Amino acid sequence: MTSRQTFTDPVAGNWLRIDFLPGVELMPLAQPVPEGSIHRARLAAGTVIPLHTHPADEFVFVLSGTVETAGRRCVAGTFWTTPAGTRQGPHVAMSNVELLTVRLGAMGQFGDAGG
Numbered sequence: 001m002t003s004r005q006t007f008t009d010p011v012a013g014n015w016l017r018i019d020f021l022p023g024v025e026l027m028p029l030a031q032p033v034p035e036g037s038i039h040r041a042r043l044a045a046g047t048v049i050p051l052h053t054h055p056a057d058e059f060v061f062v063l064s065g066t067v068e069t070a071g072r073r074c075v076a077g078t079f080w081t082t083p084a085g086t087r088q089g090p091h092v093a094m095s096n097v098e099l100l101t102v103r104l105g106a107m108g109q110f111g112d113a114g115g
Contacts, residue, residue, distance in 0.1 A: 015042065023047030023093070035106040043067065043093035051089045056105025058082045065097030 008029055015025040023044040030038040036056065040063070043049070062078045069091045074080065082088045084105070 013040070021047075021049055024049065032102065033104055037101070037103045037107070039101055041097075041099040041101055043091070043097040043099070045093050045095050045097075047093040047097075049089055049091040051087060052108070053085055053087050054082070054103060054105070054108045056084050056103055056108075058088075058104070059102040061100045063098040063100055066094040067097045067099070068092040068094055 008027070013027045015027050018024045018026060024047060025042045027040040027042075028037060029040065032038055043065075045065075059081050060079065062074050062076050064076050066073055066075050068074070069080070069089060073094065
């Protein structure tokens with residue numbers, strides 16, 4: 001962390017495409033712990049993030065849109081938590097979705113290698 005206050009402009013932010021997850025873009029905001037991440041995520045309508053695990057706790061807030069996860073439809077304002085090592089997903093974007101995610105450690109692997 002720096003010794004000064006920092007800001008990320010929502011319009012000028014740097015969105016990164018995730019090659020192994022088509023339809024997903026991330027805007028890194030901060031690194032709260034080593035290998036951790038606070039980021040915005042955009043999922044295009046129809047995007048599916050497959051079943052996976054993270055080796056760290058994860059906290060997700062739906063900013064806009066509707067995403068289905070764990071058999072539940074989550075609309076703007078929904079907040080969910082997933083403990084480290086817990087199998088989650090698939091996450092299915094029912095519309096264009098924007099999420100705010102806090103992950104307290106490494107992302108880990110996706111697909112069969114991810115548990």
